[in-house]
Amino acid sequence: MAVYTDISEAELRKFLTTYDVGELTSYKGIAEGVENSNFLLHTSKSAYILTLYEKRVDRDDLPFFLGLMEHLARKGMSCPLPVHNSEGQALGVLAGRPAALITFLEGMWPRRPNANHCSEVGKVIAQMHLAGQDFSLTRKNALSVGNWRPLWELSATRANEVEADLDTEIEADLALLEAGWPTGLPSGVIHADAFPDNVFFLGEQFSGLIDFYFACNDFLVYDVAILLNAWCFEKDGSFNVTKGMALLAGYQSVRPLSAEEAEALPMLAHGSALRFFLTRLHDWLVVSDGAMVVKKDPMEYLRYVRFHRNVVSATEYGLRRMDDIT
Amino acid sequence: MAVYTDISEAELRKFLTTYDVGELTSYKGIAEGVENSNFLLHTSKSAYILTLYEKRVDRDDLPFFLGLMEHLARKGMSCPLPVHNSEGQALGVLAGRPAALITFLEGMWPRRPNANHCSEVGKVIAQMHLAGQDFSLTRKNALSVGNWRPLWELSATRANEVEADLDTEIEADLALLEAGWPTGLPSGVIHADAFPDNVFFLGEQFSGLIDFYFACNDFLVYDVAILLNAWCFEKDGSFNVTKGMALLAGYQSVRPLSAEEAEALPMLAHGSALRFFLTRLHDWLVVSDGAMVVKKDPMEYLRYVRFHRNVVSATEYGLRRMDDIT
Secondary structure, three states: OOOOOOOOHHHHHHHHOOOOOOOEEEEEEEOOOOOOEEEEEEEOOOEEEEEEOOOOOOHHHHHHHHHHHHHHHHOOOOOOOEOOOOOOOOOEEEOOEEEEEEEOOOOEOOOOOOHHHHHHHHHHHHHHHHHHHHOOOOOEOOOOHHHHHHHHHHHHHHHHHHOOOHHHHHHHHHHHHHHHOOOOOOEEEEOOOOOHHHEEEEOOEEEEEOOOOOOEEEEHHHHHHHHHHHHOEOOOOOEOHHHHHHHHHHHHHHOOOOHHHHHHHHHHHHHHHHHHHHHHHHHHHOOOHHHOOOOOOOHHHHHHHHHHHOOOOHHHHOOOOHHHHO | OOOOOOOOHHHHHHHHOOOOOOOEEEEEEEOOOOOOEEEEEEEOOOEEEEEEOOOOOOHHHHHHHHHHHHHHHHOOOOOOOEOOOOOOOOOEEEOOEEEEEEEOOOOEOOOOOOHHHHHHHHHHHHHHHHHHHHOOOOOEOOOOHHHHHHHHHHHHHHHHHOOOOHHHHHHHHHHHHHHHOOOOOOEEEEOOOOOHHHEEEEOOEEEEEOOOOOOEEEEHHHHHHHHHHHHOEOOOOOEOHHHHHHHHHHHHHHOOOOHHHHHHHHHHHHHHHHHHHHHHHHHHHOOOHHHOOOOOOHHHHHHHHHHHHOOOOHHHHOOOOHHHHO
16 A cells, blocks of 8 residues: 655656656556555656655665666666666655655556466566676665564564464474574575565566565575465465466576575575564554554464475475476 | 555456457556545556445446536546446446446646636636536435534534534534525536545646546535635635635636625535534544544534634625626
């Protein structure tokens, strides 16, 4: 959802004078993006997205996010391109907030992803991993294994309101993941939030990847683990291995996983499910209703956590043996 | 506000097959409209608004609303034109709701209306009143003087939570308005909700009138009374008579008010301020937070009610004597 901040035409026109985008003809607040205010602009030239960065986004991270979009777009990836103003800047100020104008990508995100969508997103994220290798900026993952315990502690005392004995269960998960979290896997820039609503299609064809506001440096295969959670579970909580196979094969057709990465996948998928469970639980229990955060049911991800806890090998996700693939 | 119902691309594509609008390339839920879910669509041909009618809108009223837009657009007014499907219908069904596709109007609503905007909206509403004279359907005003007491009774017992002795004050207003409400004034189709967010401009030029979902048959000058409330008060609650003059002169340049209409204006302005106060009070006190109604501060309109209560003549709004005008 979104649009925390409304803007007047006068201030928007003034902002746009420094951009070579033609005459403004309309702007509508759009119900997308959880962290920021987004507007769809029409001008005499084209369509654009205007984003005002609200307080949940750290301003120091904006050069990384905008620079990454630009880097990836220059490498030929279909992602939004930040428009530079007459001073060469991608970042301006509007309504007292950091603001960026980016190109509008046509396309629609799949409300009901199928195996083809999964294959496409696997390929696209692998392409992003390769294209990001020579990006010069870095950003630490602020929601990695070391951050989960402090996050958990904000909700822990009330967790049993959600389900009996949940605290014991999550404590055990945390201990397991903290002790066993892999090291030394291939790293680079990951998207870290490539959920279906951030991946656009025109028909069955991928058309654009958006919303890089969780992007960071981490194990590349951790992004694959996030994709498995975001794309391959059905509404009833079951894991669809056909989708998992399509996603993993799509990824490996561009960037094959090493044996170490494949071996780490169950633990990473378990961890990434816990990460989304913990942020949702926190929003659910702790963040006030007035904060306009969209609260998503944390139980969905608790079911995924429980699934991954019992996975022994990545073949259970549909990963085919390396020598079948390469 | 906006987007209660999300829709999948598959169901949207299916819906659009019966419309000659080209290939769908994107759709975004937009943060506009209080009662319905609205999407901005891009197709290979043009841009459109898709509206899903939610439960606060009576389905039986939809032919009136859509027919009116069509009637006004055919008369040359700049308002959205409902697109007909291959069966000649302006109304379809999508996601289990009545749904209509209408043309997208470029333009922006003025966040800070000036006297020129007021003059323009006065003219446009007068044009609408003339253009609506031969519209064949009718719709009773469901929020006129006879409806205020029942509405008030839903909030009355809790009104003093908002301000001490508010109940006595509102009871006196109701008695006064019910006893003195005019009869026999020129009637016709009125917009009844022409607030700034429903009137678009490109620069200083009017570009479009939208959102006819409160339109009904009532005294034409009652619409003028609504405009005075919606456009001519400043944020501090003061009435800006320069704006009032511009608005009334704009209106009268297209449709002069009769002496009886001018005389009735203070009572109608008082009543219309009370009508918006009562609906806002009801949403504030009675409607649950989960209903996703945007709650607007009722006190703003209470200040207007108090202002109008002391107005003796329409000249206080900036109405010039008839013989100065005509």
